[in-house]
Amino acid sequence: MKSKYLRVERKPIHEGQCVAEIRVQLLEDDAGWSPYLSVDEAYVLDGVREALRQGDLETAAWYGRIYEMRPIAGA
Template sequence: MKQRKKIKYVHEGRYVAEVEVELLEDDTGWSPYLSVEDAYKLDDVRGAIRQGNLESAAKYGQIYELRPVAHQYVR
């Protein structure tokens, strides 16, 4: 079984979390897939952002706030 690191983005409301996970690769038809721990990590980040707890979510990775672009710049 091979493992490789990957950045997953968790979008919730006006925030996006950048979280590093490991993808597991093997010879099955389900490959690549996340470990149970990494799947829970992504769920924890999403839940923390939903509750407004950005400090807790930031323990898992970088958090970004999305802001709309002014209409005058969009063509």
């Protein structure tokens, strides 16, 4: 059996003018596909992306921080 451990990172999800910063647990092991998300973590990211797409900031904010992106004048 291969050893596994968790690593927590922040993953940005961008949709439209909003970005959600979501904490996810990445699984790491001796396999060639490390690090990777669990299926549950992938569903969370998909749910947040869909909430942002629909403008449901309350649901998206339940999972992490939400930021609004605005253009900077003159840039």
